[in-house]
Amino acid sequence: xxxxxxxxxxxxxxxxxxxxxxxxxxxxxxxxxxxxxxxxxxxxxxxxxxxxxxxxxxxxxxxxxxxxxxxxxxxxxxxxxxxxxxxxxxxxxxxxxxxxxxxxxxxxxxxxx
Amino acid sequence: xxxxxxxxxxxxxxxxxxxxxxxxxxxxxxxxxxxxxxxxxxxxxxxxxxxxxxxxxxxxxxxxxxxxxxxxxxxxxxxxxxxxxxxxxxxxxxxxxxxxxxxxxxxxxxx
Numbered sequence: 001x002x003x004x005x006x007x008x009x010x011x012x013x014x015x016x017x018x019x020x021x022x023x024x025x026x027x028x029x030x031x032x033x034x035x036x037x038x039x040x041x042x043x044x045x046x047x048x049x050x051x052x053x054x055x056x057x058x059x060x061x062x063x064x065x066x067x068x069x070x071x072x073x074x075x076x077x078x079x080x081x082x083x084x085x086x087x088x089x090x091x092x093x094x095x096x097x098x099x100x101x102x103x104x105x106x107x108x109x110x111x112x113x
Numbered sequence: 114x115x116x117x118x119x120x121x122x123x124x125x126x127x128x129x130x131x132x133x134x135x136x137x138x139x140x141x142x143x144x145x146x147x148x149x150x151x152x153x154x155x156x157x158x159x160x161x162x163x164x165x166x167x168x169x170x171x172x173x174x175x176x177x178x179x180x181x182x183x184x185x186x187x188x189x190x191x192x193x194x195x196x197x198x199x200x201x202x203x204x205x206x207x208x209x210x211x212x213x214x215x216x217x218x219x220x221x222x223x224x
Contacts, residue, residue: 033212041216043157043202043204043214044214045212045214048210048211056209056210058211058212090156090157097210098145098210100162101147101162102157102159103159104158105156106155106156107154
């Protein structure tokens with residue numbers, strides 16, 4: 001089944017404790033992206049990747065890191081999480097965003113205390 | 114910087130009504146405009162994608178139009194059903210390959 005998976009789905013952590021949210025797709029998509037969704041602010045793009053070893057900042061990259069060492073995986077890293085990073089995070093992928101739609105993962109709900 | 118807005122923020126209609134959701138964007142330098150549906154607590158599901166060179170796309174009871182010059186897109190839902198209740202989001206893909214989403218329209222279709 002074609003899908004985008006994220007782990008964990010729910011995470012509670014404390015300020016400053018490094019964490020990684022994994023994202024994996026099985027569709028051989030070149031484009032992958034991370035978003036955060038906050039009430040009243042909608043979905044905002046954090047980082048995106050056009051292909052392996054190619055990443056670029058979205059609208060809200062501060063406090064986040066990403067890497068794209070393999071085509072299927074695109075982890076989101078919070079080196080020192082802060083309470084303002086409490087949010088719902090979505091990973092998405094697409095074969096070619098200019099021609100085809102994005103497929104979204106189920107989301108990761110993060111609470112930073 | 115691209116800004117995407119959606120009107121109305123929320124909408125409640127009786128079953129069977131035809132309805133229109135609006136999406137506006139400030140920068141016309143886009144590859145495409147996409148419409149998504151989001152059910153509570155879940156991820157997004159793609160509904161329609163309109164290329165910048167196209168005027169409209171249709172899928173079943175859904176029809177989306179795009180007027181790039183005026184920075185507007187509309188999603189038309191015919192004969193609405195309770196199962197259509199969800200939040201509808203539009204997203205513009207900018208030439209820089211970054212997506213900008215609107216805040217969404219929360220739709221409730223009453224039986």
